[in-house]
Amino acid sequence: MANPVVHFEIEGKDGKKLQDFYSGVFGWNVDTNNPMNYGMGAGDSQGIGGGIAASQDGKPSVKVYIEVDDPQAYLDKVTKAGGKVIMPVTDLGMVVMAQFADPEGNVIGITKAGSM
Secondary structure, eight states, X not given: OOSOEEEEEEEESOHHHHHHHHHHHHOOOEEOOSTTOOEEEOOBTTXXXXXXXXXXXXXXXXXXXXEESOHHXXXXXXXXXXXXEEEEEEEOSSOEEEEEEOTTOXXXXXXXXXXX
């Protein structure tokens, strides 16, 4: 598949509670050993990895991240097709990412190929 989904995020008001929930229900290994307590894991050879954490605004959300070769070019395509940029292309050191809302308001992430 061109531009595959490579990551997911599940966020809400209580990141620890969400991490415990998904770990307990599905047996996911959720590693929070990082300064942001961002729960990485869940992926293995049968699925994609992702993160479970508290959201910055306290609201629940589920996002998928699509791998692309040029995030800005895809944000340009998004806006031309009726979407809206939520987060411009941002280099977080470990990953280069951006977020957009589709015409229905669903927030989707994109990540530069090879940066995750």
